Amino acid sequence: MTTTSTATGGVPRVFLVIRALSELQAEGGRVTQIARNVGLTQATTHRLLQSLVTEGVVEQDERSKLYRLSIDFFALAAKAGDGGGLRALCRPALLRLSASLGDSIFLLVRSSFDAVCLDRSEGPFPIRSFTGDIGGRIALGVGQGALAILAFLPEAEREEVIRFNLSRVREYGVYDEVYLRTEIEKVRQQGYAGRNTGLLEGMAGVAVPICDREGRAVAALSVGTIADRLNADRMPTVVELLKREAAAIGPRINPFDPTLRRPAQSLAGSPAAQKIHPPEAPASSD
Template identity: 70%
Template sequence: MSSNNDDDAAAAALPVNGIQRTFAVLRALADAPAQGMRVTQVAKSVGLTQGTTHRLLQSLVTEGVAEQDERSKLYRLGMDLFSLAARAGNASDLRSLCRPALLRLCGSLGDTMFLLVRSRFDAVCVDRVDGPFPIRAFTGDIGGRVALGVGQGALAILAFLPEDEREEVIRYNVPRLREFGVYDEVYLRTEIERVRETGYAARQAGLLDGMAGLAVPLFDSSGGIVAALSVGTLTSRLTEERLPTVVQMLKREAQSISRRINPFDPALRRPMQSSNPALEPKS
């Protein structure tokens, strides 16, 4: 027992390990059922001892980013975390800047609109305005993420990354995309070139039955890719006849927003970070 305690103490003394463990616990809680998780469940999910996991959870509870139900003793994310996330999401004011456009497009098109931004090798949904038609999307609700290259919004972002960053993302993500069955590197590169030529992503791979989408890139005023505006709808609604109109409307809104995005905003400067070899997918 003392040996385990010594190992835990030594690991806790390493700030990077401590941070990684803390975020692993937070992500486990984010994926938990609504009622929460037991310590043993969290420990199993993150691969830590029950003692270490309990100490991390109690620290998170103390800071208000996790909470424990007094009766069930289950843990879940706390409201302070959502408060921090909301403040972080508005740091660059990108969401506020794009919100009126999402509302206009949703009202005009009658379809669900998404705002996606890049997070390393993924695209994350930071805002969503629902239309009247029930749809399914790769990112789900706000906060959901998907590998760059999967879905129209994530593909639009990937296509317009600087070449060296785009190549690193492709190298990292191709093994992740194989689980979808229709993706390989040749297919992905073909789609990227198509998006770069047309200025939008709209090809349907049939991954979500009955669903269709279209996305345009969102650049800052210096021409750097920042995000993507995306529409999600039913296949029957995104016809060949309607597609040019949807493209035109999204591009017009994107161009209007781009002129107002400050390229020097520190919250938008997300330099590519080399992948951790220990986390790279096996080829």
């Protein structure tokens, strides 16, 4: 009984360490830093890291002693993401949009209280985005793609996300509840989220929701570009192309795609929720 409990209790902590490493991937992380970030002892963190090194999903630089996620980890993730799910379904649309518009196209998917970049197709113009590269996440409501998803959630889910995320979106300095709700209503009325100026200076974006057969927003197609390329004359053309692709994708979404499992059933277990309401420490002494 004790062995089973310990093994089960260790799984969440392993993923805490993996998530912490993903945030430190560029420069790598030391045991002390990772332990502090995940709220575990150095001894426990070191043991978990060494286990992951043994499994080949984490590597440690011999000279600097810094830990990073290994290439095997990313190869495994790429293989898992190539299962004929939403990413594979949307990839042709991203390529078509990028080619026809000449801008960067993003596929964002809902993950509990966040939007995660599931895929992107680069355009010729250097841009900055909230989610950054594939795998980056942002609170629902921040940025055009995340706002488009939030606006078209069922009302009960939308209200729960707003209540939870309000303190998070306020960190960007221009949001309050009235502003956020006004933006959501505007998006619902016009069917897209779009601005030619935004929180990222010089950047512009527009996004439309991708809705499943039940009319629930599960993802978004988003264009990221420089502000000069998304003026009032060009915006309707971009929106029309995005809506056309999203409308074609929606009916073809596999309702059993693991990427789109109903997040409302386990909101408390999301990474965002874990940061604000961390789980109780396991009974194990380490």
